[in-house]
Amino acid sequence: MKIELNRTRCEGYGFCEESAPKLFRLDDDGELEILQPQVPDDELKKAEAAARACPVAALSLVQS
Amino acid sequence: MSRADLAERGVLVVGASLAGVSAISELRSQGFDGSIRLIGSEEHPPYSRPPLSKGILKGSERIEEIGLPPLDEDVEIHLGVTAVSLDPAERVVITGGGEEMPYGGLVISTGARARTIEPPGGRSERVLRTVDDYRDMSKSLEHAKTVLMIGGGFLGMEVASACHELGREVTIVDLQPPLRSQLGTFLSELIVASARKGGVEIHTSPNGISLRGDHDAVEAVELDDGTVITADLVLTAVGCVPNIEWLEDSGLEIDGGVHIDELCRVAPGIVAAGDVTRVAAGDRVAGRTPQWMNAFDQGRIAARSLIGPNEPDLVATVPYFWTEAFGIELRIAGALPVMGAPAAVEGTLVPGQPGPALLSWGPLDASRTCVAVNKRMPAARLRRLVAARRSG
Numbered sequence: 480m481k482i483e484l485n486r487t488r489c490e491g492y493g494f495c496e497e498s499a500p501k502l503f504r505l506d507d508d509g510e511l512e513i514l515q516p517q518v519p520d521d522e523l524k525k526a527e528a529a530a531r532a533c534p535v536a537a538l539s540l541v542q543s
Numbered sequence: 544m545s546r547a548d549l550a551e552r553g554v555l556v557v558g559a560s561l562a563g564v565s566a567i568s569e570l571r572s573q574g575f576d577g578s579i580r581l582i583g584s585e586e587h588p589p590y591s592r593p594p595l596s597k598g599i600l601k602g603s604e605r606i607e608e609i610g611l612p613p614l615d616e617d618v619e620i621h622l623g624v625t626a627v628s629l630d631p632a633e634r635v636v637i638t639g640g641g642e643e644m645p646y647g648g649l650v651i652s653t654g655a656r657a658r659t660i661e662p663p664g665g666r667s668e669r670v671l672r673t674v675d676d677y678r679d680m681s682k683s684l685e686h687a688k689t690v691l692m693i694g695g696g697f698l699g700m701e702v703a704s705a706c707h708e709l710g711r712e713v714t715i716v717d718l719q720p721p722l723r724s725q726l727g728t729f730l731s732e733l734i735v736a737s738a739r740k741g742g743v744e745i746h747t748s749p750n751g752i753s754l755r756g757d758h759d760a761v762e763a764v765e766l767d768d769g770t771v772i773t774a775d776l777v778l779t780a781v782g783c784v785p786n787i788e789w790l791e792d793s794g795l796e797i798d799g800g801v802h803i804d805e806l807c808r809v810a811p812g813i814v815a816a817g818d819v820t821r822v823a824a825g826d827r828v829a830g831r832t833p834q835w836m837n838a839f840d841q842g843r844i845a846a847r848s849l850i851g852p853n854e855p856d857l858v859a860t861v862p863y864f865w866t867e868a869f870g871i872e873l874r875i876a877g878a879l880p881v882m883g884a885p886a887a888v889e890g891t892l893v894p895g896q897p898g899p900a901l902l903s904w905g906p907l908d909a910s911r912t913c914v915a916v917n918k919r920m921p922a923a924r925l926r927r928l929v930a931a932r933r934s935g
Contacts, residue, residue: 491921
């Protein structure tokens, strides 16, 4: 699975980082960085939780 | 309420709102794997309301784009279903269709509805709260050249701004200067000055207003000095009232909203979140906080309280709010309104074209409020600016 970010929707709430710190990071300016666009199998549950936790639905997981 | 009870009878979430959806995702994220049912009286899958008065009304966003993140497939969703009563002793919610829905844990997230000025049975007022309201409003707007907005709060100003941007002649009426009680003079003036500059007429009528109109619809408003203002489309945005009627016989404390403690607890096995709630601490009962971020945060807190011991999260207790009207975009972390001029300004505040700027009010402690003006700034960063001061 691959992470897709809709940057215009993202307001930097940071809940994805909280759910999956290995996949997401808010940089010093608070901009969202995707650390691993291709989700490793053992992080899949966390990636799903991160997408679900985004209050503006800016994240989605797509088949790669 | 034991965890086994919860798992056996499952969690019932009443209200397909942001608060309800946020509670559900948090339940799953915290490892709750029992059954979850969600009921909501609107026919639409859960969606985000703030865009309705902003991008959607202006036409820059589409209705299909404002859905909340989809819930897991194992969450049972019943739309178009309204709860009519609650029996906490039996742990059952009764629906409008007469169905009994038992629960192990209950999340109350029935939100609020638009307040209107006329008494029940009076003229029907046009409000904007739901997708259906939006559809009605945009249809009427097509044929309107002039728009009168009653209410200069956040929603009223956002809708007035969108109508103005769509080329309508806009008048705003309120009992007090728009946004002053919500934001304080400094910030409200940024928006009001910009509205006036754009040709929007603003009237204050401190001693009240009365609605005029021959038939069902409101066609004009009379101010306290006798002035009558007529418009093709008259809109009302005067706040919201909590959806608590279904709880009247429940025995829960619901005066002015469902009373919750800091951790969103109502009674054993019952939590509540969002616009329907007010926080009661000892003898002090705060007013409701009908705001998006609050609904989201409380949903998460409520979920954690329902399934186990909970502790308040510092960042999640910093209020966060945003609004945009007449070319001024504000992102705000901390308490409102703010008094006087900002203590610190980073950036520029040229009259007529304010921002990008970061303003702060208050001493460097818990009472600090940080505001980004026409500056895109991640919410988490703004909230942490305030949270850091709180803990330090």
